[in-house]
Amino acid sequence: MDKLEARMRGTEAEDALPKMFVGKMKTYLRCINVDYESSRTEDFWDLQLNVSGCKSLHDSFKNYIEVETLEGDNKYAAEGYGLQDAKKGVIFESFPSILHLQLKRFEYDFQRDAMMKVNDRYEFPEVFDASPYLDDDADKSEPYIYHLHGVLVHSGDLNAGHYYAFLKPEKNGQFYRFDDDRVTRATSREATEENFGGDYQINGQLQKGQNPYTRQWSTKRSNNAYMLVYIRESRLDQTMPEESKIPPPEHLPARIAEEKALAEKKRKEREEAHLYMQVLVATEKHFKAYQGADLIPWAEYGADEQEEPAAPKAHRLLRSMTVSDFTKMMTKEYGAEEGTLRPWIMVNRQNGTVRPDHPLTWPDMTLEEAANKFSTRTGGFRVFLEAAEKDADGKPIWPSEEPVSAPSSPMTNGNAMTVQQQQQQRPIMIFLKYFDVDKQQLNGLGHIYMSPLDKAEKIAPHILRIMGWEEGVSLELYEEIKQTYIERMKPKNTLIASEIQDGDIIVFQRHLSEDEQVSIRQIQPTASLTAVEYYDFLVxxxxxxxxxxxxxxxxxxxxxxxxxxxxxxxxxxxxxxxxxxxxxxxxxxxxxxxxxxxxxxxxxxxxxxxxxxxxxxxxxxxxxxxxxxxxxxGYGGYSxxxxxxxxxxxxxxLEMSLTDLEQRKNVRVVLLSEGITKEDPCDLLIHKQATFKEVLAALQKRASLPDDIMDQIRFYESHQNKVYKILPLNQSVLALNEFMTLYAERIPEDEANLTEENGDRLTPCFHFEKEPSKSHGAPFLFMVKGGEAFKDAKERLSKRTGIKGKNLEKVRFAVVKGGQNYSRPVWIEDEDVLSEKLQDGDHLGLEHANRNRSNWIKYESLNIR
Missing domain, CATH: 3.10.20.90 (Phosphatidylinositol 3-kinase Catalytic Subunit; Chain A, domain 1)
Incomplete structure (x- = not known):
């Protein structure tokens, strides 16, 4: 509702939501004996009504506007009149056209110390008169009669359940049940009485029902209303007009038309799917943009070009398209000149790589025929587009398919070559990658053609030309057989002896001297110095x-x-x-x-x-x-x-080296100030061999403590919110337990006068709620004076703890034998002598509510806004 209201701000409908949903209530304090009233009027969008202790909607409203009398110690301080008896309450000045009522079905149970669902019977009428709950001065010219149009239901308990709703969308219509994606007609009884909650009754007899979510039997219904929506009778025609039709926004028909067109396109694609096939196309541009093993990342096809520039492009093409038409289409798409592109079939090799196998030189062959004949079944139909170099006249140069050896070469002994020999001697396409040691990058450079009879060292002139390096640069050559197998090439071996074939990848790098290697290691200690090391890094x-x-x-x-x-x-x-x-x-x-x-x-x-x-x-x-x-x-390999x-x-x-840090121990000290009401946790890094004297010095620096009080600071440990022991300054920090809480405090002034001969002693004290096992807060030490009445000791306790006034009156004091969790508290009266009731090892307990209880126990109401 907040977002909707913000979007409507500054438009013609800016006040539409407040007019429909906002009412006004007045909170007042009215003196009984003098003419003085303090009040404040507030807007409300919804009301949260109590269910516990209320049998019906009217009872909840009476409870909401119930007047509280402030008297005795709780008098109201009226300006100019002093403390006065007063009445405090809430009254409504107006109700909105649409009234949202939240029923507090979920409340915190103090006995169970948990949130619980209230399944008590709670009745709400179909027609509701809200006028009795209005201020006497409210405008009642228009009746405040409301009709029920919405019942929101929760079935189940706090831990598991289901939500559904009964809505009446028309002025004089009937209820409908909205349950997930199902909408069914419902009777008024189903919408109201069956959602009152309470006991199961059949023919007046109490019955047990089963909670469908917890499978437990109970006499209480688990399905009941948690929210009601009422519409004012006099505003029904405005809120729910019967005749008027609201035209849809202008953009909506256009959006629906787009969705229909998209759905029709998808339907047509499904029907014609058998006529098309997917072709993945890669070019030298993709190869140069790739930083990894193999030619390109075929699995990344279809990725955004900005995010993955090396990813091949996927095309949806007709199966009947010829290789010639495909080549022309690719030429146009990539802006190349006619006759400068040639497609190569990509195949899966046995070592797991994907490499070009041979060019597609049959122009009339269809793509489907080419895929069935040459391509592998896994991975789809993949093509590499080779771009030809140009001669001086701008014409494409394609390598000759003729064998490079003459018929009278030693390989043939003057005899005619076999087909296999011819294939072995034709030019082969080799891809080059450059490993840049300084940048720690592996860059694709393109491809070259070599004779199978050439030695590996003849690749060097091509590399020097492409890189623009001068002659004499020492190179190292490697063959990328697969990602995990990079083999150093022997310069004097021929390519055919090295088993180099079409589509193979040769990686080169500059040879590094020992001095260069040392220099690089000094700058980049983790750098890879060879291509083999870098490929291992890639893996x-x-x-x-x-x-x-x-x-x-x-x-x-x-x-x-x-x-x-x-x-x-x-x-x-x-x-x-x-x-x-x-x-x-x-x-x-x-x-x-x-x-x-x-x-x-x-x-x-x-x-x-x-x-x-x-x-x-x-x-x-x-x-x-x-x-x-x-x-x-753990068992079965699960963690x-x-x-x-x-x-x-x-x-x-860190401010220090990790080695230095490992010689230190993190000591968390909770510094107490202002009695014990303020806790300042401080994390200190202390040497493991240090004593609490060093901890004190670090605490002074961290908390900016003055020098004149440093000899008055003491440390003590606590466990389960109870004092365990006082720590001397000469004790080592190694003796600290991780599960203990360490406190530091300034020793109270009255302890300077502690005299054991008079029966004075230090007694550990702790806070608890209801029973000693529920301890909370910071424990402390308190000096008990021999023969002192407890009412006098209580004044010193107030000063010691910082608990004063009415808060101190709410605290009960008890002797807890041995400080044990399950000892029965022995309550102390003002006339008691504390030193006589306390024995050695006993603790003084302060029983009061835990104000620092976790927020999860607080009831969080649903906020419609």
């Missing part, structure tokens, strides 16, 4: 997202906030140091100052909540695979721990 490559664990970061700054969240490529084999170096390298490029790898710490991410999970430890032999995918597996994200890590830039 194990994974992209990991990095997010700062604390933001805004205090230890480093980036030029742009967006640069703090990034993604980099890592190898599954990378260890912790390699991970830290690569992240530090990226952060140094975007931060205002360099980031040291030794100062980085990482945390895994919970895959469900996205919150930090566990800190990654710098272990010998750990890899990215174990860091991201690690975790203990019982919280699942972690396989591609996401949080990072921190």
């Amino acid at each position: 194990n490559r994974l992209f990991v997202h990095f997010t700062p664990k604390i933001w805004p970061a205090q230890t480093f700054q980036v030029q742009n906030d967006d640069q703090a969240v990034f993604k980099i490529a890592l190898s599954r084999k990378d260890g912790y140091d390699a991970l830290a170096h690569k992240v530090a390298e990226h952060l140094s490029s975007v931060a205002t100052k360099p980031v040291e790898p030794s100062h980085l710490r990482f945390t895994t991410v919970n895959n469900q909540s996205g919150k930090p999970r566990t800190v990654v430890k710098r272990l010998q032999g750990s890899t990215m695979a174990s860091i991201l995918l690690g975790g203990s597996a 019982y721990s919280q699942p972690q994200a396989p591609d996401h890590l949080y990072y921190e830039v």
